[in-house]
Amino acid sequence: MVQCETTRDYPTPPHAEPVAGTVPVLRAPPPTNAAGILAHSRLLDSVAAFTHHRDVDALDHSLALSLAELASARSVSLAKRAVDGGGELESVVHCAPDAQGHYELRVIKPAERDLAFASMRQCIGQPEVLAQIIGPGMHRLVVPILCDGHAIGALQLDSEAPSSATRPLVEGFARIYANYTALLNESERDKLTGLYNRRTFERHLQRLLSGLDTTDGMPAAAPQVWLAILDIDHFKRINDSYGHIYGDEVILLLAQQMRASFRHADVLFRFGGEEFVVLLRASAESTVHAALERFRRRIAEQIFPQVEHITVSIGYARIGHNDYPATVLDRADKALYFAKKHGRDRIHGYESLAAQGLLTQAMAPGSIDLF
Numbered sequence: 176m177v178q179c180e181t182t183r184d185y186p187t188p189p190h191a192e193p194v195a196g197t198v199p200v201l202r203a204p205p206p207t208n209a210a211g212i213l214a215h216s217r218l219l220d221s222v223a224a225f226t227h228h229r230d231v232d233a234l235d236h237s238l239a240l241s242l243a244e245l246a247s248a249r250s251v252s253l254a255k256r257a258v259d260g261g262g263e264l265e266s267v268v269h270c271a272p273d274a275q276g277h278y279e280l281r282v283i284k285p286a287e288r289d290l291a292f293a294s295m296r297q298c299i300g301q302p303e304v305l306a307q308i309i310g311p312g313m314h315r316l317v318v319p320i321l322c323d324g325h326a327i328g329a330l331q332l333d334s335e336a337p338s339s340a341t342r343p344l345v346e347g348f349a350r351i352y353a354n355y356t357a358l359l360n361e362s363e364r365d366k367l368t369g370l371y372n373r374r375t376f377e378r379h380l381q382r383l384l385s386g387l388d389t390t391d392g393m394p395a396a397a398p399q400v401w402l403a404i405l406d407i408d409h410f411k412r413i414n415d416s417y418g419h420i421y422g423d424e425v426i427l428l429l430a431q432q433m434r435a436s437f438r439h440a441d442v443l444f445r446f447g448g449e450e451f452v453v454l455l456r457a458s459a460e461s462t463v464h465a466a467l468e469r470f471r472r473r474i475a476e477q478i479f480p481q482v483e484h485i486t487v488s489i490g491y492a493r494i495g496h497n498d499y500p501a502t503v504l505d506r507a508d509k510a511l512y513f514a515k516k517h518g519r520d521r522i523h524g525y526e527s528l529a530a531q532g533l534l535t536q537a538m539a540p541g542s543i544d545l546f
Contacts, residue, residue: 221245222351230378231359234352236280239270242332242348243278246341249313252331253352254285254295264292264299265439284439295329302326304346306338314338318345322353365445367423368430373446377500383442383454384496398456401463403491404507405433405470407449408519413482421481428479429487436470452504460524463491467522475520486520493526509534 221244225237235253243251250271257265267283285292294317298305302319309315316338320328330349332341363375371379383400407413407429414422426449433443433451442454457463467489474487490511494503506525513533514523528534 217245226351226355229359231356231363232382234356234359235268238348238352239268240278240280242330242345243270246332246334246336246344248332248334248341250331250333252292252295253328254292254299254331255328256299256326264296267292267295295331298329298331299326304342306342309333314341316341316345318342318349320349320353322357327353327356368427368445370430370433370443370445370451373444373452376444376446376452379442379444379454380494380500383456384494398458400494401455401457401460401491402494402503402507403453403455403463403467403489404446404504404511405451405453405487405489406511406515408486408488408515410449410485413485417481425479425482425485428477429474429485432473432477433470436473437466460493460526464522464524467491471520471522488514488519489522490514491522491524 221241225234225241228234228237235255239251239253242248248270250269252270253268255265255267257263264285267285269281269283270278273279294305294307294315298317298319302321304319305315305317307315307317312335313333314335314337315331315333317329317331319326320330330345330352332345334341363371365372380400380402407425410422410425413425426445429451430443430445433453437443437453437455440456444452444454446452453467455463455466457466471487471489474485477484479485488511490507490509490513492503492506492510510523510525510528513528514521517523525534
């Protein structure tokens, strides 16, 4: 069973040399021939390559590709457990050879109870290594990825090699992945909610924009990127009346409702305090407005402990391909300020307000501290 390095005690192998007051130093037996040296070199190159990434998605892709190449696998799949989805899978990165024999990557959003991913679901639900024969001369090995005793995902390798031969390699990669993603998540996630923090905003924005096929701007039929700022109405009153513990609980529950309301492809941030940001892709403003309106109603109907009911105000704006992030944040913030000024618990889009001439008067500085 694979675990985070910080939570697992390893027995001292025969070739370890204990040093007083230190962790035992593991000394691998030296390779005895050129092939062994080359194998060690390839392994080190692969580990260096995928731990070079500072982005979890890029890390996922690099891990699957590196493991597939090292093991000469028929396929490698990396499944990640949904944060608030029970035993459901959030996504699967699948690596397999194409018609020319070159490995290619696909990101799959699994349908609920899809039988193609049954082994990985089983491995995550009851964390233990699975070794299966799936056809003549074809073996499947599924290894859970554990961190702090909890399964955060699974690695599945299909190959002609027996599972006993590939298990040390797959377990080693799973352990490194668990440790490294824990470090990345700590640096880019908000500690209270688990949403992305503001320091990751520009990277996620550029990734969404880079996926747009544009010529002189953005074609009308292509998905566009929109930015929405959400702000809890009268949040200071909540902290003053009920205390910061209940205030933090409101923020945590709101973040959970965000995950349940928006799509997996939408990117969710906590910018600080009671302010949240959502990046959405949609072809029409009406789609964005409808999604935000569903969320606004969901929050208004939710019962929060002690506080009971809260509301949110939302402002949003379209992101042009060449817009600066600060410019778009400012537009959405102006729309949010308009919503706050005109009654709260409502949604306004910057483009619609501007077209109606409602933003021509001087706007007060918004609540978002851009830098």
